[in-house]
Amino acid sequence: MFGWEYPPFHLGGLGVACQGLVRGLISNGVKVTLVLPHESETNDADVIFPTDEFVQKLRVCSLLQPYSTFASFDTNILKVPKNKRDMYGNNLGEAISNYTEMSVKMTEGLHPDIVHCHDWMTYEAGRRASVAHRVPFVAHIHATELDRTNHAPNEYIYQRERMGFDIADKIIAVSNYTKSVLVNHYGISSDKISVVHNGSSDMPPSVELLESKYSQKKKHPLVLFLGRLVTQKGTVQFLEMASIVHQSRPEVNFVMAGDGHMFEELVDLSCRFGLQDSVVFAGKVGSMEAKQLYTQADCFVMPSISEPFGLVALEAISHGTPVILSRQSGVAEVVDDCFLVDFWDTAKMADCVLTILREEPLAHQLRSYAPRILNNLTWKHQASHVQSIYTDLIHC
Amino acid sequence: MNPRICFYFQVHQPYRLRDLRITEVGLGDVDYFDNNKNEQIFRKVAEKCYLPANALMLEMLENHPDFHISYSLSGVFLDQCKEYGQDVLESFQKLAATGKVEFLAETYYHSLASVISLEEYCEQVTKHVHTIEELFGMTPKVFRNTELIYNNEIAQIARLMGFNGIIAEGADDYLNSRNPNDTFRPPTFRLPANKEKIVREHRPLAKRSRDIAVLLKNYKLSDDVAFRFSDKSWVGYPLDAYTFTDWLMNSGGQSVNLFMDYETFGEHQWEDTGIFDFLRSLPAIWQERGIKAVTPSQVIADWNKNQAHVYDVHHTISWADMERDLSAWTGNHIQDAALQSIYALEHQVKMTGNEKLIEAWRKLLTSDHFYYMCTKYWSDGDVHKYFSPYESPYEAYRRYSHALADLRFRLSA
Numbered sequence: 001m002f003g004w005e006y007p008p009f010h011l012g013g014l015g016v017a018c019q020g021l022v023r024g025l026i027s028n029g030v031k032v033t034l035v036l037p038h039e040s041e042t043n044d045a046d047v048i049f050p051t052d053e054f055v056q057k058l059r060v061c062s063l064l065q066p067y068s069t070f071a072s073f074d075t076n077i078l079k080v081p082k083n084k085r086d087m088y089g090n091n092l093g094e095a096i097s098n099y100t101e102m103s104v105k106m107t108e109g110l111h112p113d114i115v116h117c118h119d120w121m122t123y124e125a126g127r128r129a130s131v132a133h134r135v136p137f138v139a140h141i142h143a144t145e146l147d148r149t150n151h152a153p154n155e156y157i158y159q160r161e162r163m164g165f166d167i168a169d170k171i172i173a174v175s176n177y178t179k180s181v182l183v184n185h186y187g188i189s190s191d192k193i194s195v196v197h198n199g200s201s202d203m204p205p206s207v208e209l210l211e212s213k214y215s216q217k218k219k220h221p222l223v224l225f226l227g228r229l230v231t232q233k234g235t236v237q238f239l240e241m242a243s244i245v246h247q248s249r250p251e252v253n254f255v256m257a258g259d260g261h262m263f264e265e266l267v268d269l270s271c272r273f274g275l276q277d278s279v280v281f282a283g284k285v286g287s288m289e290a291k292q293l294y295t296q297a298d299c300f301v302m303p304s305i306s307e308p309f310g311l312v313a314l315e316a317i318s319h320g321t322p323v324i325l326s327r328q329s330g331v332a333e334v335v336d337d338c339f340l341v342d343f344w345d346t347a348k349m350a351d352c353v354l355t356i357l358r359e360e361p362l363a364h365q366l367r368s369y370a371p372r373i374l375n376n377l378t379w380k381h382q383a384s385h386v387q388s389i390y391t392d393l394i395h396c
Numbered sequence: 397m398n399p400r401i402c403f404y405f406q407v408h409q410p411y412r413l414r415d416l417r418i419t420e421v422g423l424g425d426v427d428y429f430d431n432n433k434n435e436q437i438f439r440k441v442a443e444k445c446y447l448p449a450n451a452l453m454l455e456m457l458e459n460h461p462d463f464h465i466s467y468s469l470s471g472v473f474l475d476q477c478k479e480y481g482q483d484v485l486e487s488f489q490k491l492a493a494t495g496k497v498e499f500l501a502e503t504y505y506h507s508l509a510s511v512i513s514l515e516e517y518c519e520q521v522t523k524h525v526h527t528i529e530e531l532f533g534m535t536p537k538v539f540r541n542t543e544l545i546y547n548n549e550i551a552q553i554a555r556l557m558g559f560n561g562i563i564a565e566g567a568d569d570y571l572n573s574r575n576p577n578d579t580f581r582p583p584t585f586r587l588p589a590n591k592e593k594i595v596r597e598h599r600p601l602a603k604r605s606r607d608i609a610v611l612l613k614n615y616k617l618s619d620d621v622a623f624r625f626s627d628k629s630w631v632g633y634p635l636d637a638y639t640f641t642d643w644l645m646n647s648g649g650q651s652v653n654l655f656m657d658y659e660t661f662g663e664h665q666w667e668d669t670g671i672f673d674f675l676r677s678l679p680a681i682w683q684e685r686g687i688k689a690v691t692p693s694q695v696i697a698d699w700n701k702n703q704a705h706v707y708d709v710h711h712t713i714s715w716a717d718m719e720r721d722l723s724a725w726t727g728n729h730i731q732d733a734a735l736q737s738i739y740a741l742e743h744q745v746k747m748t749g750n751e752k753l754i755e756a757w758r759k760l761l762t763s764d765h766f767y768y769m770c771t772k773y774w775s776d777g778d779v780h781k782y783f784s785p786y787e788s789p790y791e792a793y794r795r796y797s798h799a800l801a802d803l804r805f806r807l808s809a
Contacts, residue, residue, distance in 0.1 A: 248418065337771070339790055347417070354418045355794045358801075361733035362793055369728075369771060 002035045002103060002115070002122035002129070013311035014142050017174070017198045018118055021140075024199060024383025030390070033110055035125070037099050093156065100125040104132060114138060114390050120145070120157055123164030130169075136393040139168035144181055147306040150231050162186055169393055172196050172386065175330020178308040194389055197334050198309045199379035202318030204371035209295070209320050214364055220253045221357050224297035224321070226290060226312050227304070229260030234303030234326060234343045239266065241301065243273035244350035249357065250278070257282040257293055294319035298363070299356045304329050305343050313338075318374055322366035324352045334377060337370035399577055400651040401644060401682065401689040402611065404540070404563065405658035407446070408470040408506050409438055410764035412785045416798035422805040428756060433785060438480040445662035450487040452661075452672055457494045460679040462688040464496045467658070468540045471504030471524050472762060474531065485531070492532040498691035499528050501536035501559065501600065507761040508725055510541050510550055511712060512739050514591055518598030520758070521557060525600040535601070537561065538692040542763050544613065544655070544715040545722070548708065551582035555608035556592060558601025561696045563655065565715045566612035570707060576612040577649020579699045580707035609696045610707045613655040613715060617643060622656040626669035634670070637677040641685065651695045655715070717772070724780070725766040730793040735766060737800050744807050753806060760799055768792035 001022070005015035022032050103125035116138040117126030123139060130137035145153040145161055165171055165186055171193045173179040179195050182188040223245070227233040235256070242254045256266065256279060263281065270279045285293065294300065300316035300323045307329035314331065316323050317338075325332045326343040339352040356363050414430040456463050469488065477485035491497045503509055504524040509517035521539070528536050538561035539554040546564035554562045566576030586592070620640070624630045632639070644652050657664065665671040682689060716724040726732060738760050745757045769789045770780045786792045 336788075337790070338788075339794070340787060348415075351417050351419075352794065355797060358418075359730075359733070359793070359797050361729040362790065362797070365729040365771075366790070 001032055002117040002125050004037055004118065004121055006034070006036055013198075013309065014119070016201075016311060017142060017309070020199050020201055020379035021383055021386065024379035024381075025387065027380050028383055028387050030383075030387055033107070033112070035103050035107060035122075037121075096121055096124065096160075100128065104128045108132070113394055116140060116386075117164065118142060120161045120164060123160060123168075127164070127167055136169040137167065138170050138172060138389065138393070139164045140172045140174075141165075141178060141182065141308070142174055143308045144178065144186075146181060146185055147178075147308055148232060150305060165192075168192070170194060170389055172389065174198050174309040176333055177328065177330045181306075181308075194385075196382055196385045196389075197330065197377065198311060199382035200311070200314040200318070200374050200377050201379060202314055202374055204374050205318060205320035205367070210364075210368050213320055213367060214360075218298065220251050221249075221298040222296055223252060223254045223353055224257070224293055224300045224316070225255065225303075226257045226285070226293065226300070226316075227302070228258050229256065229262045229266055231262065232305055232307075233258075233260075234305050235260075235262055235266055236269065237303040237305075237343050237346050237349070238301060239269050239273060239275065239279070240346040241303065241349040241353065242270075242275055242279060244347060245353050246273070246275055246278055248354060252278065252353075252357065254279045255282055255293060255297070256280070257285045257290065259284040290315070291319065294321050297321050299324065299353050301349065301353065302326055302329065302331075303341075303343050303346075303349060307331070314374065314377070317370045320367045320371070322356050322363050323370065324349060324356075335370060335373055337366050337372070398645060398685065398687050399647065399649055400695065401687060402651045402653045402692060402695055403465045403689055404500070404653065404655045404692065405465070405467050405660075406470075406540075406543075406656070407467055407473050407658045409434070409441070409473045409476050410506065410762045411472060411476075411759045412437070413765070413792075413795040413799060416795050416802075418798060418801070421798055421801045422809075424806075426802050428799040428802070429759065430785075434476065435480045437785070438476050441659060441663055442481050442484050444667070445659050446481070446484045447487060448667070448672065449658065449661040450484075450491060452676060453497075454487075454491055454494070456676065456679050457491065457496045460683055462683060463679045464498070464689050464691045464694065465491075466498040466500060466538075466691045467491075468500040468502045469528075470502060470506040471520070471527055472506055472759065474527060489532065492534070496691075498538070498693055499532050499534060499536055500538050500540045500563070500692070501525050501528065502540055503542055505758045505761045506542050506763055507758075508542060508545070508722075508735070508763050508766070509761065510545055510553075511722065512735065513742055514553070514594050515598060516739075516742055516761075517553075518557065518595055518600065522598060522600040537601075538563065538611075538696070543724075545712060546709060546714065547712045548582050548585070548710060549587065550712075551608055551610060551709075552585065552587055553591075553595055555582075556587070556595040556604045557599055558603060558605055559608060560605040561609045561611060561692050563611045563613065563653070563692065564707070564709070565713050565720055566615055566653075567709075567713050567720055570709050570713070571612070574705055575647075575649040576614045577647055577652050578612075579650055579695060579704060580610040580612060581701060581704040582608060582610060583706050583708050607701050609699050609701070609704070611651070611653050611692055611695060612707065614647065614652050615715070617647060617652060618654045618656050621654065621671075621674075622660045622664065625660075625665050625671055625674070635674065637674055637681050640674075641678070641681050641687070645685065645687065650698075651690065716767075723772060724770055725763050728769065728771050728789075730789065731766045731769045734769060734793060734796050734800070741800075741803060741807065745803070748807070753803075756799075757803060760796070760803070765792065765796055769796070 003018045007015050007019050025032050107129050112133055115126050115130040117123050118140045119142050126137055145157045165188050173193050173195050176195050179193045183190050225238045229235050245252050294316050300321045302313050302325050304326045310329045310331035313323050313325055324339045327340045328343050332340050341349045411429045412433055420426050503520040539559040540563045544565045551562055661671055712722055713720050768784045769792045771789050
């Protein structure tokens with residue numbers, strides 16, 4: 001399996017998903033060798049979960065990180081001592097080809113039945129490995145370039161993705177939403193794509209937590225956003241919604257947790273909306289802070305413009321928080337007890353927030369019913385779907 | 397003796413809610429209902445079901461002397477006929493003019509009032525009885541409650557209201573292996589004096605009835621037509637009229653009660669399934685074999701009440717879902733909150749004497765609003781989802797809660 005980020009080194013939900021899948025596969029008896037790129041070979045040995053001992057992690061020297069664009073890559077490379085730059089390559093294209101070459105070399109001694117790759121940066125490595133080992137090639141897609149760039153793709157990345165999709169024996173998409181992006185915008189035949197929704201390692205909220213939230217009338221109800229501060233996450237829409245809510249309920253507070261290049265623009269916008277005393281920008285939060293925020297929030301809004309899955313929604317649900325989800329997301333396909341809105345319909349989004357804040361029976365039902373999905377959507381269960389895709393490929 | 401067939405069809409359309417917003421609450425004169433959607437759905441069902449089915453029924457009634465049928469038309473359905481389908485109303489009036497069609501009484505607003513507010517329940521039944529008299533020139537003598545919601549008390553109340561028959565689901569748990577084709581009676585007991593008083597003061601018919609017969613839906617044979625007719629995985633598929641008649645004849649008892657949603661014809665079972673042809677061929681086969689199709693009142697007229705078994709139902713049953721109880725409309729937090737909140741306004745709403753306000757409140761009592769909030773099988777894409785005009789139970793509640801908030805505002809203003 002070719003991946004790129006793996007906890008504790010991860011920036012988004014992708015590393016979490018990769019780890020969940022690996023653990024799920026292992027617990028179903030699948031032997032996994034994971035090939036990862038890392039900035040250094042030495043500083044990443046502290047994954048302490050026991051099941052990870054069974055993963056053979058082969059690390060390849062590379063500066064690849066998820067969410068790379070050429071611009072951010074240039075920044076990263078500057079941190080590397082000059083004499084090492086050759087090794088990593090001076091641009092992203094070279095870095096990928098280094099990663100690719102080394103990845104294949106390092107798997108030479110293995111005898112896999114399947115080669116499984118996660119997102120575009122690993123596809124060429126996967127292709128070569130599958131040719132070398134003469135085994136089927138599975139391309140897993142967590143986020144497309146179109147999702148990341150709001151349909152203004154980097155041509156190089158877009159082509160890389162296409163190549164991976166074209167040569168793959170099977171594509172696994174994290175949602176029907178993503179599958180439809182592949183069919184409509186990449187021209188991939190829908191027969192070739194299987195949907196396996198991401199799983200969740202989150203536990204349903206405890207009875208005590210739900211009880212503590214019940215009938216808790218707050219002076220300042222809290223509405224939460226958690227994600228990178230980029231266009232794709234619907235950050236502007238969140239503030240638009242906030243300004244509508246503010247008009248009828250000025251006492252409501254909003255927290256935007258996360259960092260990203262839009263930070264200043266969003267601060268500016270919130271002031272223009274007159275929300276300077278109502279919106280708090282929390283910056284990038286660690287898992288403990290996130291847990292606190294989820295628990296305190298009366299409502300979690302994920303207004304993403306294009307969200308292949310959206311694990312944050314399941315995290316919010318696991319803390320007993322009602323969620324309002326963009327219909328343009330994968331997680332909306334699996335959560336029953338929530339409100340769905342189009343990301344652009346900020347008036348409706350605001351109406352849903354206000355309804356949840358006004359109607360305690362509704363909030364209580366959303367808090368207590370939504371977590372049922374977490375019992376069905378375990379990684380062990382989702383990995384069994386992946387396993388049956390493997391079996392089909394091996395036997396056909 | 398061959399059993400007789402008793403056909404009864406439910407005809408109902410709710411007033412679905414508009415995409416109300418919190419910002420509209422308290423604006424004054426807010427219309428809660430989605431007139432476009434309601435009209436659209438009414439016309440669609442009219443073209444696919446009401447008009448062709450009524451034309452077929454008329455043909456069968458005119459050609460076959462021993463063929464009779466019965467309907468319960470909800471009050472809100474009749475209101476929608478006046479708004480969106482005078483042609484539909486006229487086609488029912490034509491059926492009535494044959495003298496071979498019986499119209500049953502029910503709650504005007506197709507509500508759950510029978511299990512919540514006795515006074516409102518009586519008032520709605522009275523309003524419905526008057527409307528049937530006015531439109532069809534006959535007084536209903538047999539009662540059927542919303543979605544066949546039934547228990548011993550409901551049967552007694554119906555008797556006190558003046559009805560001599562009531563129809564109910566033939567639930568296995570209460571039949572105890574007896575034949576649903578037999579006509580039953582409820583256990584005899586007296587209601588508490590205060591309840592008797594309320595019924596007496598709001599009685600729909602002139603005087604109480606001495607007895608009340610209970611006609612039970614034969615759910616196996618009814619559902620063969622209503623649900624399984626076009627199901628290719630069903631062993632009985634394809635069902636032809638001769639086979640079905642054999643099943644009817646073999647099922648024994650006094651009358652086989654085939655109770656179903658009228659939309660079975662053309663809407664739930666589309667025309668291309670052959671449902672209309674199936675129906676059309678039944679009366680001739682029945683005539684050949686000496687089977688009569690009768691109305692509930694004809695069944696009751698020949699009923700030997702002294703030999704009748706008791707149908708003893710302590711828990712409330714209905715014909716909805718697998719559970720056949722109230723769980724289609726009650727049980728989750730949002731359903732219970734919505735029901736409690738709307739009925740809590742009854743006294744205040746009535747005190748205003750404002751007809752428009754009372755009418756808006758009553759349209760919100762229609763059981764469908766709570767049915768749409770059901771989360772029982774939501775994830776399995778079951779019938780609630782199929783029948784819901786809204787995206788989710790929560791969307792149903794969102795709209796409903798805004799209507800409620802506006803009603804409260806109007807009451808406080």
